[in-house]
Amino acid sequence: MNSVFSVAHLFPLYPCKLFSVKFTRREILTAFLGLPFAIAACKNSSGTTFPEGEIVGANVDFGHKLRDGLRVEVPQDKWENIGTAIVGGGVAGLTAAWKFQRENYKDFVLLELEKEVGGTARSGACAVSAYPWGAHYLPVPFAENTELITLLDEMHLLEGRTGDRAPIVAEQYLCREPEERVFYKGRWYEGLYLRAGASEEDTRQLSEFQKQVDYWVNWRDKKGTRAFMVPVEKCSDDAEATALDKISFAEWLRQKGFNSERLLWYCDYACRDDYGLTIGQTSAWAGLFYFCSRVRKTGAESQAFITFPEGNGRFVAHLRDVSNSNIRAGLGVAQIVPSSEGASGVDVICLDPQTNEARGFHAKNVIFSAPVFMAPYFIRGFREQAAFDATAFEHNAWWVANLTLKDRPKPRFKQDFPLAWDNVLYESPSLGYVTATHQSGVDYGKTVLTYYYPMCPDDFQTARAKLFSYDWKHLAEVCLSDLERAHPEIRLLVERIDIMRWGHAMISPHPDFIWSGIRAKAEQPFRGIHFAHSDLSGIALFEEAFYHGLRAAGEILK
Numbered sequence: 001m002n003s004v005f006s007v008a009h010l011f012p013l014y015p016c017k018l019f020s021v022k023f024t025r026r027e028i029l030t031a032f033l034g035l036p037f038a039i040a041a042c043k044n045s046s047g048t049t050f051p052e053g054e055i056v057g058a059n060v061d062f063g064h065k066l067r068d069g070l071r072v073e074v075p076q077d078k079w080e081n082i083g084t085a086i087v088g089g090g091v092a093g094l095t096a097a098w099k100f101q102r103e104n105y106k107d108f109v110l111l112e113l114e115k116e117v118g119g120t121a122r123s124g125a126c127a128v129s130a131y132p133w134g135a136h137y138l139p140v141p142f143a144e145n146t147e148l149i150t151l152l153d154e155m156h157l158l159e160g161r162t163g164d165r166a167p168i169v170a171e172q173y174l175c176r177e178p179e180e181r182v183f184y185k186g187r188w189y190e191g192l193y194l195r196a197g198a199s200e201e202d203t204r205q206l207s208e209f210q211k212q213v214d215y216w217v218n219w220r221d222k223k224g225t226r227a228f229m230v231p232v233e234k235c236s237d238d239a240e241a242t243a244l245d246k247i248s249f250a251e252w253l254r255q256k257g258f259n260s261e262r263l264l265w266y267c268d269y270a271c272r273d274d275y276g277l278t279i280g281q282t283s284a285w286a287g288l289f290y291f292c293s294r295v296r297k298t299g300a301e302s303q304a305f306i307t308f309p310e311g312n313g314r315f316v317a318h319l320r321d322v323s324n325s326n327i328r329a330g331l332g333v334a335q336i337v338p339s340s341e342g343a344s345g346v347d348v349i350c351l352d353p354q355t356n357e358a359r360g361f362h363a364k365n366v367i368f369s370a371p372v373f374m375a376p377y378f379i380r381g382f383r384e385q386a387a388f389d390a391t392a393f394e395h396n397a398w399w400v401a402n403l404t405l406k407d408r409p410k411p412r413f414k415q416d417f418p419l420a421w422d423n424v425l426y427e428s429p430s431l432g433y434v435t436a437t438h439q440s441g442v443d444y445g446k447t448v449l450t451y452y453y454p455m456c457p458d459d460f461q462t463a464r465a466k467l468f469s470y471d472w473k474h475l476a477e478v479c480l481s482d483l484e485r486a487h488p489e490i491r492l493l494v495e496r497i498d499i500m501r502w503g504h505a506m507i508s509p510h511p512d513f514i515w516s517g518i519r520a521k522a523e524q525p526f527r528g529i530h531f532a533h534s535d536l537s538g539i540a541l542f543e544e545a546f547y548h549g550l551r552a553a554g555e556i557l558k
Contacts, residue, residue, distance in 0.1 A: 023474060031466070032453070032478040033429065041481045050480075051404075053497035055472045056124070057133070072334040072351050074360035083107030084556055085348045085363040087333050087378070090119030091542055092532040093369035094316065095549025097323035098151070103557055109361060110323060111350060113332035117320050120505060121542060123313020124402060124498070131402045131436040131448045132311025133500050138542050139294050139303040140169050145230065148546055155318050157306065175305040176439060178420040183486040184427070188416040193266045194426060205260040209267075212256060213291045214298045216241075228293040231547035232514070232537040235289075242285065242515040249287030250279040269424065273431055275540070276396040276454035276506055286509035286539065307421070309436045311450075312542055331359065336366060337380045338527035346528045365528050367552045371395060371504055372522055372535040379529060388521035392513065393535050395504035397455040397464045401479045402436075404496040405447050409487035419443065428482050429456070451479050454505075464503050475499050506540030514538035523551075530555050 023031075029038035084100070086093045089112030097110050116122055120134030141148045143165040152158050152167060159168045181188050189196045193206065219227045221238035229235050236242075244252065249271060253264065264279065270290045271282040279287065294303040308314040320327065330352065337347040348361040368375065372393040376383045382390075408419060421439075424432040436448040455463035476497045483490045519536050532552035537544035 023470070025477060028470070028474050028477055029481055031470075033482055037427075037481075037485075041484070049491040050473065050476065051494045051496050053472060053476060053499065055501065056498050057500040057502075070334055070351070072349050072358045074349055074358045078358060079360040079362060080109075081362045082109050083363065084109075084365045084367060085346070085361050086110040086367045086369055087336065087348065088112065088119075088368070088370035088533075089114070089117030089327065089329065090369060090533070091121050091312075091316070091319070091545035092534065092549040092552075093367065094118070094319035094323070095546045096367050096369065096532055096553040097326060097549075098319050099550050099553035100557075101322050103553075105557060106326070108326055110327045111331050111333050111348065111361075112327065112329045113353070115330045117327060117329055118313060118316035120502060120540075121312035121316050123310035123316070125310065126402075126404055126448065126496070128404055128446045129436045129440070129448045130308070130310035130313065131450050132313055132434070133400055133402070134311070134398075134502070134505070135542055136311030136434055136450065137175065137305040137307040138312060138315065139230075139305055140167060140174075141230070141543065142166065142296065142303070144234070145543065147550055148543060151315070151318075151546075152306075155315075169304070169306055172439075173306050173308070175307045175421050176441065178418060179305075180422045180424070181417045181420040182424045182426050183432075187413060188411070188418075188423075188486070190417045192269065192422075192424060194262050198262060202260045202262050205258050205263050208256075209258060209263055213288070213295070216288055216292045217295045217298055228289045230293050230541065230543045232289075232539055232544060233547060235293075237515070244285035244288060245283045245515040246512055247284050248280050248511050249282045249284045252284035252287065253279065265426065269431075272429075272454050272456060275509055276398055276456060277508055277510065278456050281456065281508070281510055283509050283511045283514060285514055289539065307439060309439055309448075311434075311436075315542065330354065333370075333378060334358075335380060336368070336378050336529065338529065344528065363528075365530065365556050367530050367532050367549075367556070369532045369549065369552070371507075372531060372533055373504075375526075375531070379526070382526065385526075387524060387526060388518055390522075392516075392518045393522070394460055394508045394510065395506060396460055396508050397467045398502045398505040399453050399455075399467060399475060399499060400502070401451040401453075401475065401497055401499045403433075403449045403451060403479070403483075403494050405449060405493045406495050407493055408444060408447055409490065409493065412488075423449075423486075425482065425486060428485070429453070430482050433483070449483075451483070453478070460508070467501055468503065472497075472499055475501075507535045507538060509538045525555065 026038050026042050029041055086096055089110055093110055100108050122133050124131055149167045157169055157173050159170050180192050181190055182192055182194055184194055216227050221236040225236040227236050227241040268279045271277050271279050274290050275282055331350045332353055334351050335349045339345045346363050346366045348363055350359045373390050375390045422434055431452040433449040433451040436450055455467055457463045480491055522531055523536055530552040532548040534540045534545040536548050
């Protein structure tokens, strides 16, 4: 998952309060892993062995108070004049700050409720390794993405450029082999597409699907623009390409005659991995974007991955350090108050959740780099004068577990494909796990596994309610039981499991959203407030948040 967002991931936004309910092990496993698996797991394992651990992350209770319109009065001596206030410390907000610093514009402050900036790109660490809490890689950008390449160069990740100005990333920062494997019916196999046991028809359909991908990789509109590029802003708006947004990826696959179970699983996994959605919930445009946007030309491999033990937390740390003196972490924004019509300036009212001390900023401009759907909750007058429907920006829920192991899981068979960076369970609704220590080059001893589970129901609010009704032990049991299918000894190896619940993990590119016109409307400033978030691309990627942070900062610098 390569998703990003900022402060307002705190708000589960469902009508009921958080509560603790007693569930049986079978009920828990049925809810997350399905009834057949739950029955088998309860027969084969007692599920009584538990390590230490806890729920970490967002201050949900305080977040709810802010969302619900907590009234905050700022004393006169607690106001500060500032040129620009950046609301939200995710990648978009941090990038706007980075841009300001590069342009020698220092009159700004970045406000983030959490003690740590980064949103879903943030990371953690233990004695064994650093590890991601969300986004864990960045594909090597094309030469056209010049400012992102500048960031990579600034971080000393590059060894030079090719003749066509494409970046050459130092080998130690590219994902080492083996990169991916999939677990199916008791065995591990190389890659993500399950080739073992594939029929002639499976193979034929995979080949035909690749031809469709090649068609769109090579496709150009009358202006020579590609259908799929990163960032989305560079994609063609030609009707032939944008028509794909009208239907689901599942419907597009059906129309093309694809019904191979393995191909459908592969496409569904891709959508769950990047979007937290099934193929039936994902726009066909977004589904093809996954396969086409990072392939330079037919026959070329998709761009290599830049990754670190802490995932995209490495980029967050660099961006944070560049603007550290301008960052006010642990300060929650309660309300944003634009000046009256015709006047200039925006007031930003904040509250420290630890001390309940109120602070205020008289700003000339604001960059709103929290998720777009939060605008009506924070911006006074937005509901009455909204230039776009903020409720159209729907987010889905995820949870992530980091498991500290005292040793690596042993292969069950000599023929098993070895432990890889990305390890996927074919018959699980989870995404499997990433090995945080993979880049170290040491393939034995202690490690940290980062397990991802996207909530993919029909109703996003139901998913959030479900996620927050289960406590740490419930979710830890799901994680352990799921991994037991591939690693029967997992409970004996795990020393600790920490879990983070993301109530609003990423934007959902469902049909008729990306090219509906709503994104273009939301990019327009609202009374001195400039929006900057990956939401505005409809695709939750680091590159998209980076682009919108640059765009919003550029609007102000003009």
